[in-house]
Amino acid sequence: MSIRRVVPDLRTDQIAESRDFYTQVLGMEVTMDMGWIVFLVSPGNPTAQVQLMTHDAAAPIVPNITIEVQDVDAVHASAVRFGAQIVYPLTDEPWGVRRFFVADPSGTVINVMMHASG
Numbered sequence: 583m584s585i586r587r588v589v590p591d592l593r594t595d596q597i598a599e600s601r602d603f604y605t606q607v608l609g610m611e612v613t614m615d616m617g618w619i620v621f622l623v624s625p626g627n628p629t630a631q632v633q634l635m636t637h638d639a640a641a642p643i644v645p646n647i648t649i650e651v652q653d654v655d656a657v658h659a660s661a662v663r664f665g666a667q668i669v670y671p672l673t674d675e676p677w678g679v680r681r682f683f684v685a686d687p688s689g690t691v692i693n694v695m696m697h698a699s700g
Contacts, residue, residue: 584652589631591693593644600634616677641670645683645693654680654696661694674698 594600601620604610610622610632618639624630635644651657658672661684669691670683681695 586650586652586696587629587631589633589648589650591633591635591645591648594634594636597634597636604632604634639677640673640675641683643669643683643691645691647690648693648695651694651696654682654694657694658682 592600597618597620601612601615601622604622605612609625610630611625612620613623614621616639618636620634622632622634633648638644654672658668661668661682667685668682669685670681670693672680672682674680678698679695680698681693684692684694686692
């Protein structure tokens with residue numbers, strides 16, 4: 583299984599203020615802003631990323647971390663075989679990702695996803 587990136591998901595009720603903090607204080611750049619989620623990246627190191635979230639537009643829970651993988655279906659099958667707790671089912675989202683949420687043994691909720699284009 584190939585992991586493409588790992589990004590912390592930070593829950594906030596002050597998304598605009600948080601966005602301004604990360605851009606003005608730390609120099610990160612907004613790569614996408616959907617209102618409920620803002621993607622931030624370091625201009626000098628594109629693998630350094632943070633996601634700010636007020637809520638999840640489709641799931642009933644905000645994940646703690648996002649892990650982008652090459653094949654989300656294979657990871658989902660592995661999680662099911664392992665007996666891991668799936669907390670949001672494998673879903674094709676309208677914004678172009680295929681994903682599911684799984685809880686690790688300590689309860690950390692992981693958004694495992696891939697872009698629909700692969």
